[in-house]
Amino acid sequence: xxxxxxxxxxxxIYSNGVKAVGPLxxxxxxxxxxxxxxxSGCGKSTALRLIAGLLEPTAGTIVWPGEKARxxxxxxxxxxxxxxxxRDNVRLPLDLSHVQRNEADKRATGAxxxxxxxxFEAAYPRELSGGMKMxxxxxxxxxxxxxxxxMDEPFAALDEMTRQELNDDLISLWRDDSLTIVFVxxxxxxxxxLSTRTVVLTPRPGRxxxxxxxxxxxxxxxxxxxxxxxxxxxxxxxxxLRNAMKDAA
Amino acid sequence: MRSxxxxxxxxxxxxxxxxxxxxxxxxxxxxxFVLPAPSDIWQALIADFPSLLSSLWxxxxxxxxxxxxxxxxxxxxxxxFSQSRVVEMMLYPYAVALQVTPVVAIAPLIIIWVGFERINxxxxxxxxxxxxFPILSNTTLGLRSTDHNLIDLFRxxxxxxxxxxxxxxxxxxxxxxxxxxxxxxxxxxxxxxxxEYGAGSGTATGLxxxxxxxxxxxxxxxMFAAFFLLTAVGLAxxxxxxxxxxxxxxxxxxxxxxxxx
Numbered sequence: 001x002x003x004x005x006x007x008x009x010x011x012x013i014y015s016n017g018v019k020a021v022g023p024l025x026x027x028x029x030x031x032x033x034x035x036x037x038x039x040s041g042c043g044k045s046t047a048l049r050l051i052a053g054l055l056e057p058t059a060g061t062i063v064w065p066g067e068k069a070r071x072x073x074x075x076x077x078x079x080x081x082x083x084x085x086x087r088d089n090v091r092l093p094l095d096l097s098h099v100q101r102n103e104a105d106k107r108a109t110g111a112x113x114x115x116x117x118x119x120f121e122a123a124y125p126r127e128l129s130g131g132m133k134m135x136x137x138x139x140x141x142x143x144x145x146x147x148x149x150x151m152d153e154p155f156a157a158l159d160e161m162t163r164q165e166l167n168d169d170l171i172s173l174w175r176d177d178s179l180t181i182v183f184v185x186x187x188x189x190x191x192x193x194l195s196t197r198t199v200v201l202t203p204r205p206g207r208x209x210x211x212x213x214x215x216x217x218x219x220x221x222x223x224x225x226x227x228x229x230x231x232x233x234x235x236x237x238x239x240x241l242r243n244a245m246k247d248a249a
Numbered sequence: 250m251r252s253x254x255x256x257x258x259x260x261x262x263x264x265x266x267x268x269x270x271x272x273x274x275x276x277x278x279x280x281x282f283v284l285p286a287p288s289d290i291w292q293a294l295i296a297d298f299p300s301l302l303s304s305l306w307x308x309x310x311x312x313x314x315x316x317x318x319x320x321x322x323x324x325x326x327x328x329x330f331s332q333s334r335v336v337e338m339m340l341y342p343y344a345v346a347l348q349v350t351p352v353v354a355i356a357p358l359i360i361i362w363v364g365f366e367r368i369n370x371x372x373x374x375x376x377x378x379x380x381x382f383p384i385l386s387n388t389t390l391g392l393r394s395t396d397h398n399l400i401d402l403f404r405x406x407x408x409x410x411x412x413x414x415x416x417x418x419x420x421x422x423x424x425x426x427x428x429x430x431x432x433x434x435x436x437x438x439x440x441x442x443x444x445e446y447g448a449g450s451g452t453a454t455g456l457x458x459x460x461x462x463x464x465x466x467x468x469x470x471x472m473f474a475a476f477f478l479l480t481a482v483g484l485a486x487x488x489x490x491x492x493x494x495x496x497x498x499x500x501x502x503x504x505x506x507x508x509x510x
Binding site: 049052053054071073075077079081082083084092093095096097124125126144 | 396398399401402403404405406407408412416417420423500501502503
């Protein structure tokens with residue numbers, strides 16, 4: 001598969017002198033579902049922001065072999081505009097690129113339907129539950145028709161059942177839209193369940209400690225969670241993460 | 250039930266105080282020039298209503314224009330600050346200086362500069378100085394409190410500075426601006442009245458002048474009538490702005506959303 005983005009020896013040092021990541025080498029291939037897994041503060045989010053172009057690397061380069069992919073971004077918080085309805089929030093990427101209003105409304109309604117929120121178009125964020133707000137946030141990212149979807153621990157603050165539901169829905173979206181997803185998480189289970197490949201990062205400054213490819217993930221169906229195979233895969237990831245932490249210590 | 254009490258309780262208290270006041274003045278035979286009874290004040294209000302009303306209109310007009318200009322200039326300057334750090338660093342200390350200078354102290358100077366023949370303009374400037382700062386500081390804070398992730402998201406989708414300001418920063422700042430307006434509306438009235446006191450002599454025709462005049466002539470019931478009109482205007486401004494705040498924020502802001510019971 002084609003590489004759509006490559007981080008080459010990328011480093012990021014913050015103005016207070018703390019080195020958050022690097023040197024980091026990472027290739028993202030077309031159609032992958034990559035998890036970035038690591039302990040808190042290991043620079044996973046920084047890596048994601050570097051890919052998005054929200055931060056500039058202080059060393060190294062990010063290469064886009066083809067055209068720069070259209071990016072959607074989902075934060076850990078839903079990050080919705082509280083004064084705007086669900087539909088108006090989802091329409092944001094379209095409004096900002098001056099898509100005609102009727103067309104934008106239609107696409108926003110469609111995006112909400114895809115995340116299971118038909119009928120909530122006129123709801124304000126404060127009227128929605130945490131899980132629903134996160135769905136709006138995902139719908140907003142989808143409305144921009146991204147090629148590359150970047151997600152920064154999007155489900156970390158949700159309860160377990162909501163999180164599992166959203167995990168399954170995200171896998172369907174990934175399949176249906178042939179998206180490429182880079183998913184930051186600190187959950188071994190989530191990364192194993194969701195991704196085609198998990199990249200384990202070291203504690204700060206984040207570097208690649210290990211890469212694990214899965215044969216069956218993303219989960220073919222929700223019952224995958226209960227199979228011995230899933231258990232084995234999570235064990236592989238857990239021990240890789242443990243080694244990464246131990247080497248650093 | 251709750252909302253009925255909200256209006257009934259303060260009204261009942263006010264009524265009780267008036268009754269007690271009236272009884273106290275009559276029982277002890279207090280002279281009218283020391284403490285007039287509510288009934289005397291009411292009579293004075295009725296008797297002088299045309300002149301009091303025209304004074305009220307003068308004061309109110311200056312207050313409202315000063316307030317409107319304070320909102321306009323405050324928001325405009327706050328927006329300018331949010332767009333340029335340099336401008337903010339340069340101007341902010343002077344905005345603070347304007348705020349901390351007591352209006353009574355500079356009133357004579359402003360009046361001399363502007364001229365007694367344009368006394369209303371001088372009063373307007375003085376009231377504006379008092380009313381302007383809460384708008385500036387609150388709006389500046391509001392513009393700065395915009396969710397950084399949302400700013401990043403706007404940037405990611407290629408938003409222009411203008412789009413970020415108009416679609417994101419200004420709506421984020423709205424609750425702060427409305428809070429500032431509630432403070433500033435009352436201050437505009439206070440500023441106008443204090444400036445009228447400063448202007449003193451017969452040039453000013455606002456309510457403050459009626460109060461000074463009535464005081465000089467020992468027409469204390471008339472003085473009280475003017476007080477009450479001023480208070481009524483202050484309350485009307487405050488509740489008007491509270492209503493505006495409620496109407497603008499009720500759908501989305503925590504402060505205005507009623508809790509489900």
